[in-house]
Amino acid sequence: MFASSQLGVDLGTMNVRLFSQTKGLLFDEPATVAYNRQADKLMAIGQKAKQMIGKTPPHVEVTYPLRNGVIADFDRAKALLQQVFKQSSKQLGLAFKKPDVVMSVPFHATSVERRSFYEIAKHCGAKHIQFIEEPVAAAIGADLPVGEPVANVVVHLGAGKTEAAIISFGGVVACRSLRIGGNQLDEDIMQYVRQHYSLLIGEQTAEQVKIEIGSAPGTVMEQSVTIHGRDFVTGFLKAVSLDPTEVQTAIKESLWQIAEAIRAVLEECPAELSGDIIDRGVVLTGGGALLHGIEQWLSTELHVPVHVAPNPAEAVAIGTGKALRAMPKRLDAAL
Structure with a gap:
């Protein structure tokens, strides 16, 4: 129960990945959001939304909420992560409620940019949120x-x-x-x-x-x-x-x-x-x-x-999932 409630989140420019120590990679899809402005409604995320790029009417926006590794559109990024948590919760059940989250951030991210990641994770129901720099997470995920x-x-x-x-x-x-x-x-x-x-x-x-x-x-x-x-x-x-x-x-x-x-x-x-x-x-x-x-x-x-x-594209996500066990002192310093 305790281990499965610890989640690693890699909210990247092009892909979002969720990793659990017990279940492995729970979610791995494009960080894309399709939004209907007329109906003020989220239409799709991930692969379904990516397939809409360049093929929608003017009132449907398909965007990547992150740019250069940091959040460019807070509301869309929040909607994206909420749906990712919702879809992944079916695999973890009750253990997913109020999870402890380790989230990767760029090494040179400012305090304001880190705060945006923190607020999004809080909005999505995370109980405790810790940051780890992406190079460190990648190194852990690569078993260095x-x-x-x-x-x-x-x-x-x-x-x-x-x-x-x-x-x-x-x-x-x-x-x-x-x-x-x-x-x-x-x-x-x-x-x-x-x-x-x-x-x-x-x-x-x-x-x-x-x-x-x-x-x-x-x-x-x-x-x-x-x-x-x-x-x-x-x-x-x-x-x-x-x-x-x-x-x-x-x-x-x-x-x-x-x-x-x-x-x-x-x-x-x-x-x-x-x-x-x-x-x-x-x-x-x-x-x-x-x-x-x-x-x-x-x-x-x-x-x-x-x-x-070994798994280069997933290294950061895997690293965040392992981070609480591997480097607790480093994570505490990052908060």
Whole structure:
């Protein structure tokens, strides 16, 4: 009863995940909200709402309430988390009432931004709320020994931002945040297609291109994809074929900025911990870690071993779920 009432919440820019120590991952869907302004009514959340993007009449808004890892629309974010709790409660039953919540927040989140997360969790019925920084949660979820006096370098490649951190003794030694993530790569692809093919495509199309043939520089891929959109010169619909080298060209500038942010963190590493980094390397978490070839490319650029966590997209959610047991002192300090 006690263990099952402890929940980890990863309320991210593109996805929301709920983790229980006893049941595992309870909820994992897009952080999307569809709202009918005429009826003043919530229509859908998650995957159902995401499928409505770009396909609704003007009075139906489909939005992501978070931007760059922090809350941009308080009311929509609250409605989203309320529905997530409601849907997940069926799996936990009575143990879900007044849960203790561990919620991940960006390392550089301000006190005002943290307060917004706190208020939303309170509105949703949480009894006790504790915060944990996303890099620490990602490291715990990746099974790194964060409580030991060794350097753990984790790079969380999220949708709205990238956070690179060195963690030792349960605390963050150095951290760099960059407002470049998977969403920016999607935007890069959309701009490339618009500039080179005069074609307008949507966010979901760009995301699918990234997933299928997106890759880091130097990665060799043979597959190409056909995309459909509207020619903004003629106004007609048309289809074009994209190959992996074109997508590499589109996203390479953003990837270079991510690599530079990681390099800057490594340069801040204390001398006593530098040997650990050479031996243990860097661990990638977040959906961006699934980009083809990014592991090998970063290893070449940074001159250290780079590994992808076992479940990179779920690492933060898993880490929040384990956090009360693994790092109680760290959580108390974060409040």
